[in-house]
Amino acid sequence: EVQVVESGGGLVQPGGSLRLSCAASGFTFSSHWMNWVRQAPGKGLEWVANINQDGSEQYYVDSVKGRSTISRDNAKNSLYLQMNSLRAEDTAVYYCARGRTGSSGWIMDVWGQGTTVTVSS
Amino acid sequence: DIVMTQSPDSLAVSLGERATINCKSSQSVLDSSNNKNYLTWYQQKPGQPPKQLIYWASTRESGVPDRFSGSGSGTDFTLTISSLQAEDVAVYYCQQYYSTPLTFGPGTKVDIK
Numbered sequence: 001e002v003q004v005v006e007s008g009g010g011l012v013q014p015g016g017s018l019r020l021s022c023a024a025s026g027f028t029f030s031s032h033w034m035n036w037v038r039q040a041p042g043k044g045l046e047w048v049a050n051i052n053q054d055g056s057e058q059y060y061v062d063s064v065k066g067r068s069t070i071s072r073d074n075a076k077n078s079l080y081l082q083m084n085s086l087r088a089e090d091t092a093v094y095y096c097a098r099g100r101t102g103s104s105g106w107i108m109d110v111w112g113q114g115t116t117v118t119v120s121s
Numbered sequence: 122d123i124v125m126t127q128s129p130d131s132l133a134v135s136l137g138e139r140a141t142i143n144c145k146s147s148q149s150v151l152d153s154s155n156n157k158n159y160l161t162w163y164q165q166k167p168g169q170p171p172k173q174l175i176y177w178a179s180t181r182e183s184g185v186p187d188r189f190s191g192s193g194s195g196t197d198f199t200l201t202i203s204s205l206q207a208e209d210v211a212v213y214y215c216q217q218y219y220s221t222p223l224t225f226g227p228g229t230k231v232d233i234k
Contacts, residue, residue, distance in 0.1 A: 035223075037171075045163075045171065045214055047223040059221040095170055104176065106218035107161055111170035 002026035002110055004079075004096045009115030016086050020115060022079035022096030027110075030054070030074040033099030035108055036081045038092035038117075046092075049081065050099065050106065063089075086119045093117075123147050123217050127226035133234040140202040142229045144215035149195045152219070159219035162191055162200045165228075166211045174213075175200065207233060 008020040022034070036048040049060045049070040058070050069082045079096055093116050097108035124147040134140045150159045158178035163171035173182045175191035178198055188203045202209055210233060215226040 044228045045165075045216070045225040047216075047225065050221075050223070061222045100176075104218075106159075106223060107173070107176045108171075108216075109173050109176075109182065111172070113170055 002098075004098060004110060004112040006094060006096045006112045006115035009094065009117045011118045011120065012086055013121050014087060014119055016119070017082070017084045018086065018117060020081040020083070020094055020096075020117070022112060024077045024079065024096075024098070027098070029072075029077040031101055033105035034070075034072060034079045035097040035099060035106075036070060036079075037095045037097055037108070037111075038090075039095070039114075040089075040092045043092075048094070051079070052105070083117070086117075088119050091117060091119050122222055123150065123220060123224050125215055125217060125224050125226035127213075127215060127229050129229060130227070131230040131232065133232045134202075134205045135234045136207065137204050138234075140205050140209070140231055142200045142213050142215075142231070144193075144198040144200070144226050146196045146198075146217055146219075150217045150219040151195050158194050158198070159217055160191075160193070160198050161216050161218060162189075163214045163216065164209075164211045165214065171214065202231070205231070205233070 035050040051058045051070045067085045071080045093114040095114045096112045098110040099105040100107045128143045160178040162175040165171045179191045212228045
């Protein structure tokens with residue numbers, strides 16, 4: 001079964017750090033772009049970052065640029081999001097999402113159940 | 122950044138009737154080199170992650186019922202549910218993947234009348 005499973009969320013104080021993980025299975029992880037998308041409580045979807053198949057390209061939304069780093073370990077079939085200097089507005093469910101293969105790599109076709117990040121004192 | 126807007130914010134449709142959701146991008150998401158529109162639609166039910174329905178503006182994802190269809194080109198797009206079923210109650214989002222940052226519309230909530 002093709003799936004991605006997020007972990008690493010939790011309660012963190014403003015200014016703190018957190019590392020989210022996404023474990024992929026059921027597909028050739030190294031062939032796909034991977035994404036992080038977040039959803040604040042009661043709000044819509046916001047794309048956060050993505051990374052290409054070998055990790056040589058990364059893109060970020062401006063609101064996390066300089067504070068977050070997306071990375072991957074293809075040997076471990078895992079995606080990561082290191083988040084630093086966390087703010088209250090980073091509170092959200094964070095989803096890991098797979099990009100389709102080929103030229104449609106930025107189409108997100110498989111999503112995890114999400115992991116919740118709460119930034120509060 | 123490409124800004125995505127959707128209309129209406131919400132709609133209520135009787136079972137078996139048609140639901141139409143509009144999505145507009147602030148700039149064209151049509152790539153003239155391949156004549157493809159970089160636009161996708163998702164369905165999100167309460168407490169669940171988004172599920173992809175349509176990509177390339179009109180290509181239905183495998184397993185998605187054929188009552189869901191997408192149309193449009195350039196900056197104006199439509200998701201149509203031809204005969205609304207109870208299980209279609211959800212929020213629907215459009216999203217462009219023409220350029221980063223990838224951006225979503227604000228969502229349209231679909232309910233049963």
